[in-house]
Amino acid sequence: MEFYNKPGDYDAINYIPHTESHGTKELWKTFWLLLGITVLDFVIYFVMPASGWRNFIFIFFGLVKAYYIVGAFMHLKHEKINLALVILVPMVFVLGLISGLLYEGSALEVMKSL
Amino acid sequence: MANHTSTQASFENQPTWAGGRSPFNVSYGKLMMWIFLLSDAFTFSTLLVQYGTQRFSNVVTPITTKWPDPASIFNHFPFMHGLHLPLLFVSVMTFILILSSVTMVLAVEAGHRKSKAEVARYMVYTIIGGIAFLSCQAWEWYTFIHEGARLDGNTFGITKQGYDHLTSVGFGDHFEWADGDRTFGPVPFAALFFIVTGFHGFHVFSGVVINVVVYIMTVRGVFERRGHYEMIEKAGLYWHFVDLVWVFVFTFFYLI
Incomplete structure (x- = not known):
């Protein structure tokens, strides 16, 4: 195993992984999905009388929206699984606490x- | 390995745990932004815990001196004075924030293609969206305070008469509170609303400031000289997080 002692060999601070554009198709798809779910929220609010089930639907839709924002917009779906787990696992415990x-x-x- | 031509190539070829390699294959700045967002998510979670516990110990019932029904309070829309339009204004705010999230992610995508003009254009759209959202929130707060919201009290409890009055009006009908419609409710209602939406609004404000700084850097060609637009991605992560928090504020404060 080799160690890097010369300046410029090991540069964790300035390391930038190579990125490429994946086009805008997925982004617009996510936008229409988020918009659709929000409109659905609005409709359900007036169509369905207030109940525990309605609250469950709202929270479920909230989590779906969160999945698409974090996954597509924040690009976490395409990051390494380790990074995704470091971020998501603590949040599961927080949801349990809530x-x-x-x-x-x-x-x-x-x-x-x- | 002794005579590597590029630092980056040697960096990527290191074994994961030997040091000198990013195990998550993200830059230092982006990893730190994720860690910050995680801690920020904890902060918002503590506020949600506080709100949820208060709310569940003051269960919503239609006729109540308990937790007020949001539809009876947040039912105003600018330029439509006196009409009963629950949820409409806040849905418009949600739409604005989602739209500005999309323009942000389009700026990131343009940054991947190193297209300076497009990045700058989409950053302007994002900044406009952020300012529009903040203006909406200012109006919302103004109306709420005007209706009688205070940090140390709550006059949004609804009496039997108030409940009958409220259920008799439909969406878009004229509605004004009458004497005896309202009574006292749980004290922390307005305080929690101000703390949570205020904390979120402060995040939106910081996001707009960050976006303006990043926009100026883009226009002045800082990222062009640097050779990559990674700063746009970091600003974008923060901006999407603000959108994410709003999803839950919208759900827990307005829908439920």
Whole structure:
């Protein structure tokens, strides 16, 4: 194994991987998808009466939108899987924390009425 | 390996854990931007936890001194005074932000082709979108405060009379609160709205500033001389993150 001691051999700070344009087709597709889901949000809001199921649909649509923004716009789909995991795995735990504390929130509601 | 012609080539051929190689195959700056965005996502998550817990301990019911129904509050649209138009204005804001996200990603794509003029043009569109969004939010805040929103109180609880009044108006009908329609509700309602949308708005503002700086650098040919437009990608990552946060603000503050 060789080590780099000469200046200019090892340059982590200025390293830029080679990038190429993949065209705009995927980007516009993502745009229409995001727009479509937002319009669908709007429609469901007025068509469906408020309920837990409707909230579930809204949150699900939110996660779908997040997937397309992070995957296509932020290009994470095309990065190395290691990088994607470093970013996504902690967020899974945070989502777990949020849903856990929502549950605790409704327990607070019960306790306040005692 | 002793006499490599290009630093970059030797850099890429190093084994992953020997040092002198980017294991994720991204630049230092981009990796740091991702790490920053992850920490920023945690920050917004703490705000969402706070909001969600408060909200779930004050469950929404139509007739309530509890959590107010967003449709009864955010139902205004500029130049359509007194009409009941829930969700419409905030959908327009969402559309503006999605559109500016697309122009940003088109600037990144133009940067890959090293087309300076196109990058500059799309950056201008993105900046205009950001400023439009901020203006919308300023109007939204102005209207909300005008309606009586305060950090230390909440007068958006709805009485039985208010509920009957609200359900009797359709989309686009004339609507004004009458005496006795409203009562007190949970105190942190407006404070949480201001903190979360304010924090997001501050991010949009910073994004616009970053985009303006990057635009000026593009026009002055800094990236052209540098040989790559990677700075546009970094600014783009931040801008898309702002859009991403808005998706959840939109869902949790307006839809649910």
